[in-house]
Amino acid sequence: SRSSRELRDNIAGVFTKRKLDEDTLQDLEDVLLRADLGLETAMRVTDALASGRYGKDISGEEVQAVMAEEIEKVLAPVAMPLELDLSHKPHVILVVGVNGTGKTTTIGKLAAKLVEGGLSVTLGAGDTFRAAAIEQLRIWGERTGSPVVSSKLGADAAGLAFDAYEKAKEAGSDVLIIDTAGRLQNKAELMAELEKIVRVLGKHDPDAPHTVLQTVDATTGQNALNQVEIFRNVAGVNGLVMTKLDGTARGGILVSIAAKHKLPVYFIGVGEQVDDLEPFSASDFAKAIAGVA
Amino acid sequence: MFESLQERLGSILNGLTGRGALSEADVSAALREVRRALIEADVALDVVRSFTDRVREKAVGAEVLKSIKPGQMVVKIVHDELVEMLGAEGETIDLNAPAPVVVMMVGLQGSGKTTTTGKIAKRMTERQGKKVLMASLDTRRPAAQEQLRQIGEQTGVATLPVVPDQSPVDIAKRAVQAAKLGGHDVVILDTAGRTHIDEPLMVEMADIKRVSNPHEILLVADSLTGQDAVNLANNFNDRVGITGLVLTRMDGDGRGGAALSMRAVTGKPIKLIGVGEKMDALEEFHPKRIADRILGMGDIVSLVERA
Ligand SMILES: Nc1nc2c(ncn2[C@@H]2O[C@H](COP(=O)(O)OP(=O)(O)OP(=O)(O)O)[C@@H](O)[C@H]2O)c(=O)[nH]1
Ligand SMILES: Nc1nc2c(ncn2[C@@H]2O[C@H](COP(=O)(O)OP(=O)(O)OP(=O)(O)O)[C@@H](O)[C@H]2O)c(=O)[nH]1
Ligand SMILES: [Mg+2]
Ligand SMILES: [Mg+2]
Numbered sequence: 001s002r003s004s005r006e007l008r009d010n011i012a013g014v015f016t017k018r019k020l021d022e023d024t025l026q027d028l029e030d031v032l033l034r035a036d037l038g039l040e041t042a043m044r045v046t047d048a049l050a051s052g053r054y055g056k057d058i059s060g061e062e063v064q065a066v067m068a069e070e071i072e073k074v075l076a077p078v079a080m081p082l083e084l085d086l087s088h089k090p091h092v093i094l095v096v097g098v099n100g101t102g103k104t105t106t107i108g109k110l111a112a113k114l115v116e117g118g119l120s121v122t123l124g125a126g127d128t129f130r131a132a133a134i135e136q137l138r139i140w141g142e143r144t145g146s147p148v149v150s151s152k153l154g155a156d157a158a159g160l161a162f163d164a165y166e167k168a169k170e171a172g173s174d175v176l177i178i179d180t181a182g183r184l185q186n187k188a189e190l191m192a193e194l195e196k197i198v199r200v201l202g203k204h205d206p207d208a209p210h211t212v213l214q215t216v217d218a219t220t221g222q223n224a225l226n227q228v229e230i231f232r233n234v235a236g237v238n239g240l241v242m243t244k245l246d247g248t249a250r251g252g253i254l255v256s257i258a259a260k261h262k263l264p265v266y267f268i269g270v271g272e273q274v275d276d277l278e279p280f281s282a283s284d285f286a287k288a289i290a291g292v293a
Numbered sequence: 294m295f296e297s298l299q300e301r302l303g304s305i306l307n308g309l310t311g312r313g314a315l316s317e318a319d320v321s322a323a324l325r326e327v328r329r330a331l332i333e334a335d336v337a338l339d340v341v342r343s344f345t346d347r348v349r350e351k352a353v354g355a356e357v358l359k360s361i362k363p364g365q366m367v368v369k370i371v372h373d374e375l376v377e378m379l380g381a382e383g384e385t386i387d388l389n390a391p392a393p394v395v396v397m398m399v400g401l402q403g404s405g406k407t408t409t410t411g412k413i414a415k416r417m418t419e420r421q422g423k424k425v426l427m428a429s430l431d432t433r434r435p436a437a438q439e440q441l442r443q444i445g446e447q448t449g450v451a452t453l454p455v456v457p458d459q460s461p462v463d464i465a466k467r468a469v470q471a472a473k474l475g476g477h478d479v480v481i482l483d484t485a486g487r488t489h490i491d492e493p494l495m496v497e498m499a500d501i502k503r504v505s506n507p508h509e510i511l512l513v514a515d516s517l518t519g520q521d522a523v524n525l526a527n528n529f530n531d532r533v534g535i536t537g538l539v540l541t542r543m544d545g546d547g548r549g550g551a552a553l554s555m556r557a558v559t560g561k562p563i564k565l566i567g568v569g570e571k572m573d574a575l576e577e578f579h580p581k582r583i584a585d586r587i588l589g590m591g592d593i594v595s596l597v598e599r600a
Binding site for chain 1: 332337338401403405434435440442443447488489490515518521524525544548550
């Protein structure tokens with residue numbers, strides 16, 4: 001990809017065969033900072049890289065390989081496929097996250113995958129706030145052949161979630177995916193609404209929502225750590241999708257998030273089209289950050 | 294949360310007991326902490342570097358006022374420099390051109406272009422008594438045109454009727470034409486989100502500019518953006534020559550370092566900030582407030598100003 005090529009040039013520029021000293025480590029830390037890993041995580045990676053190698057001669061390729069390895073170590077435990085418990089019918093997936101991070105689009109892509117896998121999917125238009133959010137989800141419903149349960153702009157989102165469950169149950173759907181309005185994690189009132197959606201779903205099935213998926217935008221900087229922290233506390237997020245990795249942002253904050261929260265990362269978003277959702281690969285992601293081809 | 298810069302600098306510099314001038318060594322020690330603070334606030338690395346260089350120049354040899362501590366002195370210098378780099382306030386959208394004045398909104402996917410289009414249109418209508426037309430050129434994202442239509446209904450601002458299967462360039466032409474015929478003062482073009490490395494879409498954006506001749510081209514960017522802020526701002530600016538920035542989601546709890554990054558690399562003013570999802574959640578930009586926020590500090594500066 002283009003970003004890993006740039007990064008490789010970047011590293012090559014600062015690092016041909018030379019001693020692994022303070023200056024070199026600083027240069028490597030800079031590479032990680034530019035990928036949004038954040039200071040603490042960047043230093044942890046460079047420390048790990050330096051241990052046992054400090055003062056020795058090391059080539060650019062070796063450094064990249066080791067850097068990728070160190071990052072992969074953090075990410076490998078969170079790279080997991082999304083598993084559905086189909087003894088729950090429907091298995092409920094609630095999708096949450098900050099405004100514009102890609103919730104609705106990810107739902108469309110995910111529905112396509114599930115339908116392709118032979119499952120029947122119902123979508124719940126739980127974003128009753130944003131203009132044309134319902135119409136947007138309806139188009140994804142048409143594209144993927146999934147019925148959409150919706151109410152009106154301004155209606156109660158928890159009420160919609162409750163109804164959507166009933167409709168999905170009646171229809172015998174395997175999976176119900178519920179969209180929610182984007183919200184910033186520091187808005188107490190909006191976060192309380194999310195809590196209510198979770199509570200209301202529990203009236204139908206005490207284990208619902210079974211999957212609470214949070215979308216994290218790869219262009220977001222250090223604030224993403226806070227986003228995950230609070231959405232997890234309030235809505236019980238138990239899985240992540242990182243979107244918009246088709247740009248030049250590398251999404252390095254995911255390394256910090258993985259280290260801290262250990263939440264599974266199921267997919268990455270790499271575009272706006274229906275098949276632009278890929279499984280998360282720790283090794284590919286780590287290599288892209290370290291600039292290994 | 295973050296330890297404030299003042300606390301950090303205090304423990305490094307307060308041994309100096311507030312007499313004399315700041316030495317090179319004092320300043321270097323302080324700037325290491327400044328660097329950390331800026332990186333934690335998402336200021337792009339290259340911008341951090343040029344910023345600390347500027348501060349170094351001003352701080353070395355600066356007289357420390359008797360009534361304050363050296364740490365506070367450095368914070369004041371840092372803060373003042375930050376305010377200066379963020380640019381002057383009050384530079385808002387310029388409508389000084391023959392009607393209809395074309396305003397074009399550009400940016401990455403989901404940054405807040407459509408919402409901001411509605412907010413700006415509402416503001417111009419209500420505060421300046423302008424007759425505004427909004428047009429959605431987003432033929433790609435599902436229901437994007439419908440979104441702007443609904444926003445038009447909510448705000449009472451006219452929107453260009455949707456004609457199916459028209460290209461964004463054709464819609465732009467039609468919008469300008471309709472604004473002329475309809476006697477509109479301003480026409481705002483809401484474009485589709487695009488990544489700055491999507492070549493066909495970047496070409497499309499330049500084509501839209503060519504046919505509509507905008508007086509203002511506003512880059513709408515998320516204030517929560519990380520290090521990528523410089524790449525995206527540079528690329529959009531190179532391709533269409535933006536005239537200003539709008540930072541959205543300033544109602545979040547992000548530190549907003551992207552503001553400094555984008556301002557520094559483009560030299561273009563931050564014209565407005567988005568502070569919520571509602572149509573009146575748009576404010577003027579105040580560099581001092583954003584500087585405080587980037588540094589994560591409270592009243593230290595007013596303390597120093599009183600000294
Ligand atoms: N390039 C790219 N764009 C994406 C990706 N995922 C989503 N988008 C785009 O990002 C924008 C926002 O996506 P949405 O799905 O509407 O985001 P959302 O979180 O539902 O937004 P709100 O409901 O307004 O909070 C749209 O233009 C999408 O097409 C991705 O992986 N890559
Ligand atoms: N909290 C908050 N949300 C905002 C702000 N500006 C926009 N949003 C929200 O961000 C999301 C995306 O906004 P849009 O206006 O659809 O973004 P866009 O750039 O037009 O998106 P695309 O057309 O898909 O590229 C919506 O949920 C908006 O309500 C803001 O200043 N604060
Ligand atoms: Mg949505
Ligand atoms: Mg839009």
